[in-house]
Amino acid sequence: MSDDSDGQAAPTRREYVKFGGAVIGGGLLAGCTGGSGTEPTPSEASTEDGFESESTTETAADEGGYSVRMAPMGEVTFDAVPETAVIFDDVWADHLVAIGQQDRLIASGRPGGYFTGFYDELPGVEFDTDDLTGLWSDGLPKELFYELDADIHHLDPCRWLSFDSGWDEGDFEEVADNVAPFFANRFSRAHSQPPEGECREAYQYYSLWELAEKISQVYRVANRGAKLREVHDGMVTEIQERLPPRSERPTVALVVYNPSERSFGTYEINGPGFAKAHYRPLEPNGAFADSDKTYARNYSAIDLEEMLEIDPDVIIHHWDIEPSERFDALLALEDHPVGKELTAIQNDRVYVGGTPMQGPIFNLFQLENAAQQIYPDAFGEFQGATETPESQQLFDRQRVADIINGEI
Structure with missing residues (x-):
C-alpha cells in the first residue's frame, strides 16, 4: 500500500491554484490572495544533498490548502494539488517521474529529445513524451501559457530574465496572476549568478535532493522523495566505503x-x-x-x-x-x-x-x-x-x- 501520507488525503481536482507571497520586485510573481497567513519556516542554508534544512518548508494555509516555499518565488500557496503542469528544462520532468506525477505534464521546452532509457530499466515506470506540447517556438510565446491553462509552471523566471528572452517582470507577474504560479530554481544547476537586482537578492541555491523534497511537497507525495533519498544515501555510503x-x-x-x-x-x-x-x-x-x-x-x-x-x-x-x-x-x-x-x-x-x-x-x-x-x-x-x-x-x-x- 502506498505510504505517501502528509496527514490528509490530497484533493483530486483544483478549484484554484493560488500564488502567495510576492518576493521579486514587489510583484514579479505576486498572484492571487493566498492562505490564512500562517508563517512559513524560512529556508536555512542549503545542505550538500539533504532534506534536513527544509523539513518544515510545507505549511498549512486555508483549510484544505497548503504552501511550499522556494527561492526565488517565495511562498507559493495551493488550494489543491496541481492537476496539470508545464516545464521547460528536462530536469523537472525527471523530478515529476521520480514521484509518479509524470501524467500531469502537458508541455515542455523541447519534448522530442528526452531520454527515457533509464525509466525502461524500472518495472512499471513509463513516460511518454509524444503528446507533450513544445513550449519553444523561436521564443517563449506568452499566449501559449493561456492556451495550456496549466495549474503550475516549473520554470524559473530569473533564468528567463537573465538573457534577452522577450519576457520581463510584468509578463511573469501577469501569467502568475492570471494562469498559475511558477515553481522552479534553475541556477542551482551550477550555482551561477542570477541577474542583478531583485532576482539575485532573493535567490538561494538548493541541492538536487532539496529540490526533490520541494517538488514532492507540491504534489503532496513527500514520502516518495524521502524514500528515494534513502536509496541515494545508501548508494553513496556503499560507494565511499569502496x-x-x-x-x-x-x-x-x-x-x-x-x-x-x-x-x-x-x-x-x-x-x-x-x-x-x-x-x-x-x-x-x-x-x-x-x-x-x-x-x-x-x-x-x-x-x-x-x-x-x-x-x-x-x-x-x-x-x-x-x-x-x-x-x-x-x-x-x-x-x-x-x-x-x-x-x-x-x-x-x-x-x-x-x-x-x-x-x-x-x-x-x-x-x-x-x-x-x-x-x-x-x-x-x-x-x-x-x-x-x-x-x-x-x-x-x-x-x-x-x-x-x-x-x-
Missing part, C-alpha cells in the same frame, strides 16, 4: 569537445550544483580543479596541446548519455598526431558523461555509471548507460520503481 585512497584515484577531465576547432570546453568535475551531483560523491581528482580556464569561470576552452599538457587519466564527455557525433569525433582523436598521445585515448578511458539536467532518477543511474567509469576496479567496467550487469548494480531497480509508483 573508494580507493586518494593517491590512487585517477585524474578526470570533464569536457565538451568541439570537433571543428579541436578544442575542449572544460568543467570542474567536483563543482557545485545539481549538474555535478553524480560526480561529487565519487571524490575524483579533477583535472581542472586549479585551472582558470573552465566554463564556470570564464567560458574558456583549451586546445589539444593544452589538453596533452594536463593529460588526464580519464576523459568524460559532458551532456552525452549515449554517444553523439561530438563524442565519436572525440574518440577519433586516436588517429590524430597529438590526440593519440592522450593517456585516456590510449587506454580507452573516454566515456559519455550523462546529462547535467538530472533529477532523482537520472542521478541514481548516472552516479552508478560514473562509479564504473572512474573506478572500474572497484565497481566493474562500464558497459553503457543502461547496460549495467545485475552484479554491478548499486541500487535496487524494483524498489525504486515501487517508490515511484507509490507501492511502498
